[in-house]
Amino acid sequence: MGSVLKGVSGVRWGELSDAQQRPAVGIPPLLSRIAYGGEDAARLAVDELGDLICALGFVVGEATAATVPFLLExxxxxYVPCKAELLDLLESICRTGQWHSAAAAVRGPKSTSFQEQPGWEKAARAAVCAGRPVVEGIASSVRPEEAEAAQKLLWAMENLRPFPRL
Structure with missing residues (x-):
C-alpha cells in the first residue's frame, strides 16, 4: 500500500470474514484501487468493496469495522476521486441493523447463531461515528456531491435508531 493506507498491512484480513462470510483477503486490493487507481477503477472498487463489507446495503461482516477507518482515511x-461514493457506503454501514433485528426476532435455541453478528454492527457503527471529524470537514467541501453526501452521513449519525434489545 502507499503512504495513505500504510496501516492496511497490519490487519489480519485472512482471519476476518467479509459480509458474504468469506475470508476478507479481497479488501486490501480494493482499498488500494480506490487510493491509487484512476477514477473509473476507484468507483468500481468502491462498488465491489460495498459488496464485501455492507452486502445489499445493509448486511455487515466481521471485517467491516476494520475497513471503516481506511474508508474515512x-x-x-x-486526491481520491470518489469521496461521495465512499461517504454513501459509510452511511449504509452506519444505518445497518439487520443482524440485530434478526437476533431479536429469533428467540430460543436458534438465537445462538446470531451471537457475533450484532457485535459486528455495533463495532462498524462506532467506527463510522468515530470518523465524524473527517466527515464534518468534507461537509464544507466546494464540491457539492461530496458536501451533500457528508451532510447526509452526519444527519444519519445524529438520527441513529438504537439497536433492538437482544
Missing amino acids: LAGAP
Missing part, C-alpha cells in the same frame, strides 16, 4: 485524502 480515503474520504479525507485530497
